[in-house]
Amino acid sequence: MxxxxxxxxxxxxxxxxxxxxxxxxxxxxxxxxxxxxxxxxxxxxxxxxxxxxxxxxxxxxxxxxxxxxxxxxxxxxxxxxxxxxxxxxxxxxxxxxxxxxxxxxxxxxxxxxxxxxxxxxxxxxxxxxxxxxxxxxxxxxxxxxxxxxxxxxxxxxxxxxxxxxxxxxxxxxxxxxxxxxxxxxxxxxxxxxxxxxxLLRYLPVKKHIAYLILGFVIAALLGTLFTNVAGVAGDVATAAAATETAINGGDYNSLSMLTIALIGFALAYIYYVQNKAQAAAPAAAAAVEGDDDDEL
Structure with a gap:
């Protein structure tokens, strides 16, 4: 009640x-x-x-x-x-x-x-x-x-x-x-x-799709990291033993191939967009100079 x-x-x-x-x-x-x-x-x-x-x-x-x-x-x-x-x-x-x-x-x-x-x-x-x-x-x-x-x-x-x-x-x-x-x-x-x-309906998702993918992947990775840290913090001795085992040749948990692929795609897309803009800039400048010469 x-x-x-x-x-x-x-x-x-x-x-x-x-x-x-x-x-x-x-x-x-x-x-x-x-x-x-x-x-x-x-x-x-x-x-x-x-x-x-x-x-x-x-x-x-x-x-x-x-x-x-x-x-x-x-x-x-x-x-x-x-x-x-x-x-x-x-x-x-x-x-x-x-x-x-x-x-x-x-x-x-x-x-x-x-x-x-x-x-x-x-x-x-x-x-x-x-x-x-x-x-x-x-x-x-x-x-x-x-x-x-x-x-x-x-x-x-x-x-x-x-x-x-x-x-x-x-x-x-x-x-x-x-x-x-x-x-x-x-x-x-x-x-x-x-x-x-x-929210995504009103955001410019198509223009910034690479950053959306990166944000999603990073958030997922940080969530996994903090979950693991919280579990390790409960037992310091176990964490120390696990660290020592890893240093001496233990296996590390690797990222999934999908995670690596998404990060690679996002970075490649950002690189493509930036280089496309840089390549278009000289052409635009040349077009402006050509118009000025015509006027003279």
Whole structure:
């Protein structure tokens, strides 16, 4: 169960994170930070960071332009983390069943907050014309309150009254509908790939394909390196013995041929593009000189 003080703290944070996203930009209004804070309050930061990181990757290529509304990934992360910890739900299931749907539904409360903010904005305009600065300050902060309530109210209602529903969903997904729960777990794990796909859709991938390949390979290699280092760090004696064996003629783990081929292709492509540009430069300069001679 979610304690009353946890509900209060999470509700207050829901209001704070939207104001941070609009004004202060301290990164508290991000899905990763939302998962961290919610996990800290609920007593399970690992789950919070997992859900927050997954949600952050899911919306990696999603942006809002002008007055457009977008899904509220921060509140979705908050709700998914809170119920995943309190109900024992699998984090990937919580992301797919609660996080993404809640984030999508809160688009409507975002629109309501924007409408209310517009109302108070007109009141601020009237106060400026009348030079009534005291009323202006009040109406300005009421506009901020409308933004905060657009997150705080749905989060409070979900945390205070949604526990039985979430527990029933969890029991069903772990019981008669285990097949559906397994499918949603797979969907939750695949959601970050959607975020990457959206991001790559807007990036100049064709122009910089070599750097994309290098970045992917280097990230994979560093992930393997850090995993091995973490394992070795657990036992210094074993690491020393392994090092001595390697120095005295032990076998080294070699890179796969696919890794070497990808690195070679990326470097060769970069070399080709750079030399193509250098070869085209003298020709362009000669063409310009020829035009100048014609004019003379």
């Amino acid at each position: 979610i304690a009353w003080w946890q509900i209060i703290l999470l509700t207050l944070y829901a209001g704070f994170q939207i104001m941070d996203e609009l004004h202060w930009y301290s990164s508290a209004g991000s899905a990763v930070f939302s998962g961290f804070i919610t996990g800290l309050i609920m007593g399970d930061m690992a789950t919070g960071l997992y859900i927050g990181g997954s949600m952050q990757l899911t919306i990696l290529g999603v942006g809002t332009f002008g007055g457009a509304s977008r899904i509220d990934a921060n509140s979705g992360t908050l709700i998914a983390t809170a119920f995943a910890v309190s109900s024992g739900m699998d984090p990937e299931q919580a992301l797919a069943v609660l996080g993404v749907p809640v984030a999508a539904i809160l688009v409507y409360t975002d629109i309501a907050g924007r409408f209310a903010n517009t109302f108070f904005g007109h009141m601020c305009d009237a106060d400026v014309e009348k030079m009534n600065w005291g009323a202006y300050n009040v109406h300005y902060w009421l506009g901020a309150v409308s933004w905060m309530l657009s997150r705080m109210l749905p989060v409070f209602l979900a945390l205070a009254f949604g526990q039985p529903v979430v527990e029933a969903i969890t029991a069903a997904l772990n019981g008669d509908f285990a097949w559906l729960g397994a499918g949603l777990t797979v969907a939750g794990g695949a959601l970050p790939a959607v975020g990457f796909a959206i």
